[in-house]
Structure formats: structure tokens, C-alpha cells
Amino acid sequence: MAPTKKAGVLGATGSVGQKFILLLSEHPEFELYKLGASSRSAGKAYKDAVKWRQTATIPELAQNLVVVDCKSSEFADCDVVFSGLDADVAGDIEKEFSENGLVVISNAKNYRRVPDVPLVVPLVNTSHLDVISRRIKAANEQNLPKSKRGYIICNSNCSTAGLVVPLGALMEKFGPISTVTVTTMQAISGGGFSPGVPGFDILDNVIPFISGEEEKLEWETKKILGNVGDDDTFVPLSDMKVSAQCNRVAVTDGHLECVSMAFASDKKPSLEQVKQALRDFRSEVQVLNCASAPKQAIHVLEENDRPQPRLDRDRDSGYAVSVGRIREDPVLDFKFVVLSHNTVIGAAGSGILIAETLLGRGLL
Template sequence: MTTTKKAGVLGATGSVGQKFILLLAEHPDFELYKLGASSRSAGRSYAKAVKWRQTATIPQSATELVVVECKASEFVDCDVVFSGLDSDVAGDIEKEFKESGLVVISNAKNYRRAPDVPLVVPLINSSHLDVVARRVKQEKKQGFIICNSNCSTAGLVVPLGALIAKFGDISDVTVTTLQAISGAGFSPGVLGFDILDNVIPYISGEEEKLEWETKKILGSIAEDDSFALRSNMTVSAQCNRVAVSDGHLECVSIKFATPNKPSVEEVKQALRDYVCESQKLGCPSAPKQCIYVLEEDDRPQPRLDRNRDNGYAISVGRVREDPVFDFKFIVLSHNTVIGAAGSGILIAETLFKKGLL
């Protein structure tokens, strides 16, 4: 008897979708079972439909699968469906999947603000998945949506959450991002001519997502099982696109609410010591270390540090005192792994370990 779970991928031909294909290809718990994309791709083998842009070759288990349209009836046999759909179409499609009883883990922005939908970065708030567990038990309904965060938010919330857990409330955060071009997707994506020899100081909607999503992820679960925002923390973001293929770098300053400030060494130690639930549960993709604190003056760097623990870990460097706030540091996260597909996989592994798939 097979013990692996059948996985579907929506938007399988896109930037996030291709990462899902790679991460699922040799997964111990999930098998690639159905691939969906637009009607432009449907009916063709995955190898023919996709414009493959990863450095690893297309996994054998995906090449001959025939791409289907993103209709719930095509995916009814799936135990879990990962969505890398464009947000223009994700709303209606994911709703139909949920209403058909399917478990959808989405990378799109459409349901992130819904009060009953968990917004999860599995390295920091997998406890929000417990709401789904209670709801499934009470209502005996299987279909639900869980959202991943925006890619730049995923890197920011992990060190913030680790520091709040150790030292208490953070009142103020400023973050300036240097974001990779893969974060813009493939269609239309960022044009080479625009980004070469250049920095683009605007990413539509990104600053609002960072400022809002951080508060939901680091917020609490209310008595009625809705998600309460961390309203005592102000976040100010500035977002830039830079000519890097993968890996978002973020320059962060923080101010603690407590008058008893920790030292720089205590901040670094708290980041190093942080352990997340997916590590404790033994999830196969969990990083060995959630946060790597780098001591070299010029690290982290996207090309050198983004693939730590296969892109599932966060790197933090240059931790120092801030003359305006309390501390400042640099954060690096792999935007298509822990910032997108990898988060989805880690959420599914957590659900699996908790008996929810």
C-alpha cells in the first residue's frame, strides 16, 4: 500500500510552479500527480508546455504528465493542491477547489487578508494551522485554503518572531528590500533591458503587503479562532528590484518596546537558538538551522548564502546597534523557496505530521 500523498500543482508552468515541481520530484511524502496551468498549456505534456528556467533539469516524474486546466474536477483525487497561480485568476479557481473539498496551499495574495484564512510562514507561525485543525474537527469539512506570505515578508518575519519570542514586543520596524527578479514571475516578468545596470525603486503593492502581512503572521489567534493583527507594532517598508536572479536581501532596523534592551550578543544568540515547530516535528524539508547568524562583515550575499539548507533557512548578518532605533541587521531569504514554494511544502509537511492530510 502506498503511503505517499497525491499532490497537484496549479500554475505549474510559472516561476513558483517550477520550483514546486523540483521540490516535489523526490519528496518522501508527496508524489506529483496532477499539473494545471492555463488553456494555453493544457493538453500538452509538461515538458512541451513549460518554458523551463531552472538550473536543474526537469524531473522525470513531471516530463510526461499532461497539463490540465485548473478545474477542481481534474484534481479530485489529490490529497493536497499547491497553487502558484497568477492572482488575476487564483481567487475564483482556489475558491472552487476549496468548495469541492480540496486542501489548497496558495502563493497568491487573494485570500491572505481573509479573517478565517491562516497566513503562514512555517518557520514562525505554524501554530496558526491549529485553527484549521479545530475547524475540520468541528465542521467535519475537509476543504480549506492556507496562504503563504508574500516573498519579502517571509524573510522579515522569521528574525522578528524569534526576537519577540525571546525579548517581548517590538514597537517599530523599518525595512528596505533589494529583491530578486525571479520574484516578479515569468509573465511578463522583469525585462532584461529595464533591470540591467539599474535598480527599480518600486514594486507594485509590495510595501503594503510587507507592512500588513507581518502584523497578521506575528499576530495572535482570537477567542473566535479569527486572526488578530499585532497592532502594537508599526512597520515601514521600502521595496526595490535589483539585478539578482534569486534571493531577497532586506536591511532591517528594530526598536523593542521594553526599556530593558538586550545586548548585540544576546540578539545574535536568540536568533541562533531559535527552533521552529517543523524542526521539532521532523518535517523532511525543515532546515537544520532556522536562522544562520553570519559574522563576516560582508555577508549575507544572495549568490553565496541563498541556498543554505536548500533555501529553507534564513541568513542574518551585520547585527549591530542602531543610533535611531535599537538594532539593525541584514536578512537574506530565498524568495522562491522559503518565500514561496518551499513554504507551501513545509506547510503541507506540517499538516501531514498533524494528521490533517
């Protein structure tokens, strides 16, 4: 089956861009069609422009693609554009793309808090894409030209993506969650490549701080698990309390998070019910049979020392999350450990799954 949809990648030489290219290079539906990067790289063959840091080699079809500038005119033929741009440039570029009719799925933080921009973790809240469905329907009714049909969808911060999957599964089954405390141990690949976390800082060490991370984790969780208002804007949960402590540890890939949580209702599920709800959880990407959807959204591990980043991050190719050590909590209701692959379900892979959902819904 040859891919039928043309995909562009912005920030193609960066760490997230490289991951987009890997994931797209063998994708059954999306064709790696355009690569955009800074003017320093534009005009070069991709293999000459990039400092490639992935364990897989550069996909052959990417090697000689000529990198272009991040201008919408260069990407006019694309059905979807994946943005791995850094926040300092993503704002202007993504705006210019969406205002010129392009569908942008962004890993950058810039538009995540905009009330009418969906912030989507595809295993959890693809229901937020209903807003896009309605917008497209309206555009069809109004016969809007392509140039008026651009929009931005954001995926979440990497540490948020892991947290909200089990929380979303539990809310779906047992109703509102009142309280969440989470301490993260995050991989250095989340810090980017150029230069990212200095080796001298992280070897034989833990850094108990990641700039802006706790705020993102606390806020994004409330929007993702929140509701859609009457005017199709997103309404973060106001009565859920979330407290995050974020740490960087000497791990290449995979964010591990120790979570405690309490339900709003006094009627608590049992420990076994909690486990079963996580095991049973099924997301729209699975229902739609999306190409990259994990077979199992949440792997519930029963061994007492799992999940571990090195052993479990690649379950379902990094598109699933793993939850272990589920137990009752002396302070809140339950506590557990969740692991997610920060550059797959926590970043580029999340963008791919969002696009696959749009495609599965017939919106691309």
C-alpha cells in the same frame, strides 16, 4: 520510502509552479500527481506545455504528465493542492477548489487578508495552523463529508517571509516589537517569467519600486506575528509600526533586506543576547522533523560582509534564512541584514513546509 500523499500543482507552467514541481519531484512524502494550468496548456504533456527556466532540468516524472484544467474535479484524488496561480485567476479557482473539499496551499495574495484564512510563514507561525486543527476536529465530530472539508492556507509574500523569521525569533524571546523599518533589495525571479522584469530595465540599474510590495510587507508582517482571536480569526498586531521601502536589484535569486527594529519594552536585550536568540531559534517544522525543514532556521553570520545573495541563498537548500551585520542602531534598538531565498522559503518551499507541517500534525 515511496510517497504516500498525492499532490497537485496549480499554475504548473509558471515560475512558482515550476519550483513546486522541482521540490515535489524528489519529495519523500508527496507524490507529484496532477498538474493544472490554463486551457492553453491543458491536454499537453508538461514538457511541451512549459517554457522551463530552472537551472535543474525538468524532473523525469513531470515531463510526460498531461496538464489538466484547473478544476477541482480533476484534482479530486489529491490530498493537497499547491497553488502557484497568478492573482488574476487564483481567486476564483482556489475558491472553487476549497468549496469542493480540497486543501489548497496558495502562494497567491488573494486570500491572505481574509480574517479566517491562516497566513503562514512556516518557520514562524505554524501556531496559526491550530485553527485548522480545531476545524478538522469539529468536522470529525460532525462527520462532515469530504466535500465540506476544504480550506485554503496562504503563504506570505516573498519579501515578508525573510523579514518575519528574525522578528518572530526575537519576539518569542524578548517580547513585543514596537517598530520596524526595512529596505529591501529583491531578486528579479520574484517578478515572474513572462516576461517579468525586463532586462533593459534592470541591467546597470536599481528600480526603487515594486507594485504593491511595500503594502504587503507592512501588512502581512502584522498578521503573521499577530494573534488568533476567540473566534479563530487572525488579529494583526495593531501597535507595531512597520515601514518598508522595496527595491528591485540585478540579482537572480535571493531577497536581501536591511532591517532596523525596536522592542516595545524598555528592558532591552544585549547585542549578544539578540544573536544568541537568533541562533537558538527553533521552529515547529524542525521539532516535527519535517522533510524539508532546515537544520538551522536562522544562520547567524559573523563575517562583516555577509549574508550575500549569491553566496548564502542556498543554505539549507533555501529553507533557512541568514542574518548578518547584527549591531546596535543609533535610531531604534538593533539593525541587521536578512537574506531569504525568495522562490524557496519565500514562495514554493514555504508551501511545501506548510503541507509537511499539516502532515506532521496528522491533518492531511
